[in-house]
Amino acid sequence: MAVKAFTCTVCPIGCEITVIVEEGKIVDVKGFGCTRGKDYAVREVLDPRRILVTVIRCRNGRLPTVSVKTDKPIPKGKTWEIMRILSGIMVEAPISMGQVIVRDVADSGADIVATRPNPKSDENSDQPHPIRIRSFRR
Amino acid sequence: MKRGYDVVVVGGGPAGLAAGVKARMLGLSVLLLEDSDTLGGIPLQCIHPGFGLHCYGEDLTGPEFSHRLIGSAEEVGVNHILNAYVSGMAAFPDNRRITLRVISPDGAFKLHASTVIYAAGAREKHIFEAGIVGDRVSGLYTAGEAQALMDLYGVMPGREIVVVGSGDVGLIMARRFALEGAHVKGVVELLPYPGGLTRNIVQCLEDYGIPLLLSHKVAEVKGERRVEKAIIVKVDERLRIIPGTEREVKCDTVILAVGLVPYIKPLRDLGVEVDPSTGGPMVNGFLETSIPGIFTCGNALAINDLADYAVEQGGQAALGAYNFIKNRGIPEAWKSVGKGRNVKLAIPHYISRGRDAIIYVRVKKPERNVKLHIPEIDWEMKLPSVKPAEMIRVRLDAEDLLKIIDGLTIEVIPDTCRR
Numbered sequence: 001m002a003v004k005a006f007t008c009t010v011c012p013i014g015c016e017i018t019v020i021v022e023e024g025k026i027v028d029v030k031g032f033g034c035t036r037g038k039d040y041a042v043r044e045v046l047d048p049r050r051i052l053v054t055v056i057r058c059r060n061g062r063l064p065t066v067s068v069k070t071d072k073p074i075p076k077g078k079t080w081e082i083m084r085i086l087s088g089i090m091v092e093a094p095i096s097m098g099q100v101i102v103r104d105v106a107d108s109g110a111d112i113v114a115t116r117p118n119p120k121s122d123e124n125s126d127q128p129h130p131i132r133i134r135s136f137r138r
Numbered sequence: 139m140k141r142g143y144d145v146v147v148v149g150g151g152p153a154g155l156a157a158g159v160k161a162r163m164l165g166l167s168v169l170l171l172e173d174s175d176t177l178g179g180i181p182l183q184c185i186h187p188g189f190g191l192h193c194y195g196e197d198l199t200g201p202e203f204s205h206r207l208i209g210s211a212e213e214v215g216v217n218h219i220l221n222a223y224v225s226g227m228a229a230f231p232d233n234r235r236i237t238l239r240v241i242s243p244d245g246a247f248k249l250h251a252s253t254v255i256y257a258a259g260a261r262e263k264h265i266f267e268a269g270i271v272g273d274r275v276s277g278l279y280t281a282g283e284a285q286a287l288m289d290l291y292g293v294m295p296g297r298e299i300v301v302v303g304s305g306d307v308g309l310i311m312a313r314r315f316a317l318e319g320a321h322v323k324g325v326v327e328l329l330p331y332p333g334g335l336t337r338n339i340v341q342c343l344e345d346y347g348i349p350l351l352l353s354h355k356v357a358e359v360k361g362e363r364r365v366e367k368a369i370i371v372k373v374d375e376r377l378r379i380i381p382g383t384e385r386e387v388k389c390d391t392v393i394l395a396v397g398l399v400p401y402i403k404p405l406r407d408l409g410v411e412v413d414p415s416t417g418g419p420m421v422n423g424f425l426e427t428s429i430p431g432i433f434t435c436g437n438a439l440a441i442n443d444l445a446d447y448a449v450e451q452g453g454q455a456a457l458g459a460y461n462f463i464k465n466r467g468i469p470e471a472w473k474s475v476g477k478g479r480n481v482k483l484a485i486p487h488y489i490s491r492g493r494d495a496i497i498y499v500r501v502k503k504p505e506r507n508v509k510l511h512i513p514e515i516d517w518e519m520k521l522p523s524v525k526p527a528e529m530i531r532v533r534l535d536a537e538d539l540l541k542i543i544d545g546l547t548i549e550v551i552p553d554t555c556r557r
Binding site for chain 2: 006007008009013014050051053054055057063064065067069076079083097115116117
């Protein structure tokens, strides 16, 4: 028998929930204040998932990185596998926001998508120029 | 180049962008000044989700949130100058005119505006303000510096890290370091309770096995050229160091996440009234400061929990600027908002009887089963749990506010009728 204790994160109250597991099955859930909290605790035991965010390397961009996320929550247990895959990736600017970088990463069913555009670096940007009021309307 | 505008917005982060967009939508001529080389502000380096739930009803990462706002600014055509720093301002209330001195790589120049929306954000508290003594060596960073290094420039600030401060910023950075392979030795918090949201305690610390040291303090940093160790001590309930509890923790990096302070130097120089509890200006319901025509919003007004609140305030400040220009000033009978039991801060400081109002409240200490109570208008809202980490946002209807005579008091009191 295993007893797993959680602080519920569904709402700000933060109930202390305990889940009692026997042979991989949940036999009891205690301490929850609402059914959403109970569901949360059960999910945390059976299949905890998280959105994973990080940055990957990017060549020839205005910034040397592109921020990315998984487009859906991934199983917590796949975190390190996915991080290892992403650490070996280098993309080339320009990158647009929402661009898919890796499809179905580590068979998680989630894609890695860019959360920040990274345009090609502008080599002339340090040149002096007259006071420039930028307008989006060209 | 045009030198006169209805509104000059200082700062191109969430608050400033929202203010610029709203002002344009209200038909005002707008110029936005941003001192960095890009619009978007700090969320560009906050790559985690949790942004946009209020504004867009979606869970976005910081960069996505900023780019939504940049997209809106693009759509309505908010003119802006990048790398432009406001070095000073002068107000001429009789002429309803404000002058701004601007320094940019292309030269220094003056601008005139009928109104200014000041949205320059906050600065991070530094090591002196955290009361940490010892060597000033390489390896000491504020959380924001470390975040920019990692998540904009792809540079790891260190390998063995101690984080000072358990607010959401400290917790989220602790997770980032751990995820990128650093060993986070602990998050050190002076108070007996964590400063951040429960969700972040679970998802940032517990998920990665990072210890949280409550009622502890980094007293001293030691090292030659690079941080080598932090001296950590326990503190008592009055936050005094308990002698004999010192221990050394080996580390190469100390991260300071000990809070933010509204950056309002140009406003202070003008002599705006400042609220010591927020560190920002005193404002009325249109977020106008004590100097007519100068409005403020976002973290320059007060440190917000959510960038969404900064956006909401930006819109409100723009509405204020619109009313100011239309009516040649804001002629309202402002009533003061007082702070009662367990209320650390309440914004705005003055409200009008005739208008709906949004009030942001932060409590002094955590409590359960309480209610937010305004005795003057007999208004209350039940709250199962309040924490200093979570700003309370309430909307009051103009109808309720008609009952005010002199002012109102916001208090958090035990909810005795409960259960």
